[in-house]
Amino acid sequence: MAAVTVDDFKSEKVSKKEAIAFLQENATVQFLKDQKLFGKLQAIAKGSSKDKVLNALTAFESDPVARKGDEDADLAEALEQTKALKIKEDEAKKNQKEAAKEDAAVTDEKVGFTKKIIKKGKTHMKPEKGSVVSVWYTGQLEDGTVFDSNVENSRKKDRKALKFKVGTGLVIRGWDEALLTMTYGEKAEITIDPDWAYGKKGMPNAGIQPNATLIFEVELEVPANIGV
Incomplete structure (x- = not known):
């Protein structure tokens, strides 16, 4: 940009921001730091008084050492670093806002089951x-009709616990989510909303009608490698 003189500034031919921009382009890094004019132009201009800028221009005109030579690349490099830092800060703030929105969305989602601990x-x-669990269960409708069980519907010697990897979508969501809240050896009654069970389609072949709320009595076995 064109040279800015003390007289130009006094006669208000140039603004504070223009004067500071001139100094940042033409003065050494050390001079700018001494005059507290080193940094982002907009912030420096906002925080600097006219007297401060006038004194800096006066000092610049009277001190040849303050002028940046061809070999003085520090200012350009430092300003680029400042810009890069600002970009990183903006990106970090953006990421934080997006993460906050995602957290809010998860928080606002209604939990689709309730649990009452029996034991x-x-x-x-x-x-x-993702861990393998062994589960004993009896499932019934709200009217008390049992539609499935590995406890009641077989002879004792033929009974087998249901084993699967929990939290991986192999069972209805209500089961996946509820079992992750249970401790090994716990027995609980879990009531699951339709959206977290079989939803609008239901499972007619098993006697589960569309939009049915399901109630399970579930016991989570203690793995042999844990012991009690």
């Missing part, structure tokens, strides 16, 4: 997502 677990340990 406390024998340990304080809970299954992790």
Whole structure:
């Protein structure tokens, strides 16, 4: 940009911002730091008084050492670093806002089950997502009709716990989510909303009508490698 003189500034031919921009383009880094004019132009201009800028221009005109030579690349490099830092800060703020929106969306989602503990677990340990669990269960409709069970509908010697990887979508969502809140050895009654069960389609072949709320009595076995 064109040279800015003290007289130009006094006669208000140039603004504070223009004067500071001139100094940032033509003065050494050390001079700008001494005059507290080093940094982002807009912020520096906003925080600097006219007297401060006038004194800086006066000092610049009277001090040849303050002028940036061809070999002085520090200012350009420092300003580029400042711009890069500002970009990173803006990106970090944007990422934080997006993460906050995602967290809010998860928080606002209604939990699709309720749990009532019948018997406390024998340990304080809970299954992790993807771990294999063994479950005893009886499922019934709201009117008390039992539609499935691995406890009641077979002879004792033929009974087998249901085993699967929890939290991986192999069972209805209500089961996946509820079992992850249970401790090993815990027995609970889990009431699951239709959206987290079989939804609008239901499962007519199993006696489950569309939009049915399901009630399960579930017991989570203690793995042999944990012990009690």
